[in-house]
Amino acid sequence: MQITIREPGSAITHFIGMMMAVFAAVPLLIKAATASGSAAFTAMAVFMLSMILLYGASATYHSLTVSDKVLRIFRKIDHMMIFVLIAGSYTPVCLIVLGGPLGYTLLAVVWGIALFGILIKALWITCPKWFSSTIYIAMGWVCLWVFGPLWNTLPKSAFLWLLAGGVIYTVGGVIYALKLPIFNAKHAYFGSHEIFHLFVMGGSICHFIFMYRYVL
Incomplete structure (x- = not known):
């Protein structure tokens, strides 16, 4: 039986991301449980579960060859997981x-x-990409509100990973919003959206390192 993947580049990149998140969750949760207690374990479990759900939803959405009605539902879930x-x-x-x-x-x-964002995606999945990206990016940088306390609490080297993750996510969001034709001109299965996927994975890796090395 032949298996058809609707958008191979996007599906494969985030399937890899999902598997990486699943395997990475094990040492992080073990460290959280043994070194920091139940509260830290719960917080890290939420972090890793959110990552697995994001990559799993994305890989599923980009893989499916189903009716437009069903695909619309999975598209909403994909966007909500961000x-x-x-x-x-x-x-x-x-x-x-x-x-x-x-x-x-x-x-x-x-x-x-x-x-609020989940509600928007449930009711208005066709909203402009720039609108979605603006909310994603603004939400990601709300941490500037607590920059002072974080700076005073964390090792300074931690900010390299925290900031790197934020910047990589932001650049990916801009690429997603602009969807520049230059990225889509020569590669049918690897364009601006797939590049956006790689930036998301890069941001996740930076924040995982930040969590593992500095938060626990």
Whole structure:
């Protein structure tokens, strides 16, 4: 039986991302459970689960060859998971690094934005790419609000990984929003969207290293 993948480049990149996240979750959660206790384990579990869901939803959406009605549902889920990943990435920082009223306030803000974004995608999946990217990027950089406390709490080297992840995600978001023709001219299965996928994976790797080395 022949298996047809609708968008091979996008599907394969994020299938690889999903498998990397699954395998990476094991040492991170073991370290969280043994070194930092149940609260840290829960926060890191949310972080890794959000990553696995993002890459799993994306790989599934780009793989399916189904009716337009069904595909629209999976497209919504794919886009919703971006908000989940961003909020999931904030969760360990809010609960472990910051803690207290400031950490819980930031946690409520980012998950509130995530729920707002999920609602937008549920009701308006055809919204312009620039609109979605603006929300993604703005949500990602809400951390500037707590830059001072983070700077005073974390080792300075931690900011290299935290900042690198943020910048890589942002560049990927810009590429996604602009969808520059130069990236799509010569490669039918590898264009601007697939490049965006690679930037997302790069940002995830940076933030995983940040979590493993500095947050726990």
